[in-house]
Amino acid sequence: MITFENVTKTYHNGKQIVHALNGIDLTIERGEIFGVVGFSGAGKSSLLRCVNLLERPTTGRVLVEGQDITQFSKAELRQHRRRVGMVFQHFNLLNSKTVFANVAEPLVIAKVPNAEIRKRVMELLEFVGLADKANHYPDQLSGGQKQRVGIARALATRPSILLCDEATSALDPQTTSAILSLLKTINREYRITILLVTHEMSVIREICDKVAVMERGKVIESGSVFDVFSNPQSDITKNFVNSVMHTKIPESVQRLLSEPEGGNRRVYQLVFVGASATQPVLFQAAKKFNLDINILFGNITELQGVPFGHLLVEFRGPEREINRALTYVREAQVDIQEAVGYGH
Ligand SMILES: Nc1ncnc2c1ncn2[C@@H]1O[C@H](COP(=O)(O)OP(=O)(O)OP(=O)(O)O)[C@@H](O)[C@H]1O
Incomplete structure (x- = not known):
């Protein structure tokens, strides 16, 4: 798309x-939230901003539904911009105009008849939950409400693409969740492709x-959220993933592991995906091979509706039994990575 x-x-x-963009090749499919x-x-x-040509690429092409928008005439570009809504970090509302007038703005510019504007704006305000605020001014609204107005305005001309530039960065976590869930509804119910x-x-x-x-004008990694989160390749992506998945082993645990211990022990990072995250694989392995298994650190979360777990696990017992247990765990589709620096 x-x-x-x-x-x-x-x-x-x-x-x-x-050099803000340094040779970008990227495809966003219809209906995705990218x-x-x-x-x-x-x-x-x-x-x-290259998607609605608020910025024009210096070189290269941007195709939307197969058409190179950089070659559009003025009239074609005006038409194109009606199909692409945009939501901004700081809302970009006109403070001297009412909520109604802000949402109506793109329709007035498109010379839509007044009666139709009234109907469409009220429908949009209803949709974003602000029908009772139509005659208020932006200053009388909270940040979350202002962003709802921004979203309603972006949807006014029934776009097929919605661009969101840090749409929730000025909002508190709770309001962020509510706005994100609204964007998801827009994507799923109206089949609008979202690039954020x-x-x-x-x-x-x-x-x-x-x-x-x-990073520095280039795409260094891309893919499905599940693939990128469960198997990040570059250091920068690993850091981004760690910032929300908390897979980085804390120093207190690292110290604990560097202390000498009696007996045979090995430590591994286990990555559980899907069904394997919900099965008691580890405890079955402990029982079956008569090992002490300790979960030192980890979390289990959900990614796109699929359980996803990251655990740092210590195995104590005879070497041969540990190896058998590892094979058993691997057979349950659990990815085992050597926890570098700890072991034996
Ligand atoms: N209109 C402009 N004129 C000159 N330089 C610009 C302009 N817009 C962006 N830049 C520069 O281009 C680079 C990329 O900026 P851009 O805003 O695209 O990055 P970003 O990842 O969105 O960052 P941020 O989240 O801070 O906006 C930066 O070095 C920025 O200073």
């Missing part, structure tokens, strides 16, 4: 040249189907 083909974007700040994550300055906003950029991996985990990680 949206394809970036070798897109670059270069800014000239006086004498300074900034998240782009990266640190500040990675180029996320620039990428997003964020610096928060928790946003990606909560609603995205796919994710791309950006």
Whole structure:
């Protein structure tokens, strides 16, 4: 639905040249919620803005439904922008206008008849839960309510694509959850493709189907949220994943493990996915092979509706029995990684 083909974007700040996008190739399929994550300055906003040409790529092509939008005439671009809604971090509402007038704005610009505007705006305010605030001004609303107005305005022209630029970054965690759940409803009920950029991996985990990680104008890793979270490749992606999955072994546990111990022990990181996360595999292994098994650290969470667990486990007992137990655990589809630095 949206394809970036070798897109670059270069800014000239006086004498300074900034390569904000450095050869982006990316495809976003229809109906997806696609998240782009990266640190500040990675180029996320620039990428997003290439989809409605608020920024024009310096080189490369952006295809939307097969059409190269960089070649659009002015009239075609106006038409295109009606099919692409945008939600901003700081809402970008007009403070001198009522909630109703803010939502109506894109319809007024599109010269939609008044009676139709009234019907559509009230329908949208109803949908975002703010029908009773139609005559209020933005200053009289909370951050979450302002963002609901921003979302209603973005949906006014019935777009097929919604761009969200750090849409929840100015909101508290509870309001963030409510707005994310609204975006999910919009995606599922209206089949609107959502491209969002964020610096928060928790946003990606909560609603995205796919994710791309950006660093210095490049996509360094991309894939389904499940694949990227369960098997991150680059250090930067590992750090992003750790920020929400808490898979990093805390120092207190590392210290404990470096202390000498009597008897034979080995420590492994076990990654459980899907059904294996809910089966008592470890305790069965302990019983079967007569081992002491200790869970030192870990968590079990859910990714896209699938249980996902990360455990640091100590096995104590004869070497041969430990090996048999490991084979048994592996057969239950549990991924076993050597916990480097600890063992024997
Ligand atoms: N209009 C502009 N003029 C000049 N430089 C710009 C412009 N917009 C962005 N940049 C520069 O391009 C680089 C990428 O910025 P961009 O906003 O796309 O990144 P980002 O990942 O969205 O970061 P942030 O979350 O901080 O907005 C940065 O170095 C930024 O300073």
